[in-house]
Amino acid sequence: MTGELSPIDKAKFVAARRAADLVEDGMRVGLGTGSTAAWLVRCLGEMVRQDGLKLRGVPTSTRTAELARSVGIEVISLDEAKWLDLTIDGADEFDADLNLIKGGGGALLQEKIVATASDHMVVIADAAKEVEALGNFPLPVEVIPFGWQTTQSLVEETLVSMDVMGRTATLRMNGHEPYVTDEGNHILDLHLGRIGNPRQVAMMLNQIPGVVENGLFIDICDTVIIGYGDGRVETRDINQGTVEHDRLDFVETDNLFTDLAD
Known part of the structure; x- marks a missing residue:
């Protein structure tokens, strides 16, 4: 249950939950790889099952593809999609210009291909991923x-x-x-x-x-959604120059992620 999550996992959860709200019916969505992206896939799967959301997902790794199928998301290849409306992925580091280091999960090649074949790339991350200068993460x-x-x-x-x-x-x-x-x-x-x-x-x-x-993603990310352990969410859009703040409440009985092993 979310009430049993660590602060860092709560931060990842709320960032993923907010990003899931950006997905609209009929979208072709790039699905990232890594622990934070896995929360997103579970959120989208819940929306597919409970709300009837229709989307086609293009995963960036075999393990993301397996997870997406297991939660009911239709999985297609990038060649089938041709182009994507949106890609949502995590990051190992990001700076003030939304430049990223990615690839800690080993999927940087497919992640970069999918992200650059999208109208919009959103990064979801906990606050610890923000740095003044990239490079501390290998x-x-x-x-x-x-x-x-x-x-x-x-x-x-x-x-x-x-x-x-x-x-x-x-x-x-x-x-x-x-x-x-x-x-x-x-x-x-x-x-x-x-x-x-x-x-x-x-x-x-x-x-x-x-x-x-x-694993350097330069001028690729458009928006970063930063989650905090107390439920706060900050959304920065580098193209519009906007910063929005919100808070998501945790539902103690929510067992959506109890079987998720990142």
Whole structure:
């Protein structure tokens, strides 16, 4: 029940609940990956079952697709959708310009493709995800398995000329084996500390042979919905320059998320 949630989970819940209200009947919606996005999928599933909401969801990972189907959301591919009305996703970090670091869940490639194929991208996050400068969260970079160590060396060499505090790249692991993305690639996590010029870093990384995509989302996010543990919600729209505040009440008997394992 929501009454049993930790403050951080309550913050994710209220952000997801508010974002779900943006979804209208008949929309094609990109569904993000990660713990906060999972709350959203459950909220939308409830709206489908209880309110008759009709939407088609384009998931950004196999696990999001499985969750969406399990709660009754119609799942289609991006090729079937062609274009999306809205994408709602989480973020590992966001700054005042709504630039993001994403990819902590390993789905950055599909997440970026889906987000850029949308009329509007909304990020849902708890307040702890807001930072003055991106980079404290390790920046994920998806690389092909062939020659990944050479790619890692090229990445670290490129970072020497960048405005960053750290330059170490580590291969993400899944137990004793390299982590493998849905596209069959590996992920290098860059421990940068602070990124002075995210746009430049994103551009330079994607020019390195072997790099598929990086987790910097620049000029992609339109709106961020920030949840707080006490039920407060703040919505910032960077295009309209607006900031709205609201509060959602928790329903102690709501067991919508009791079986959700993030």
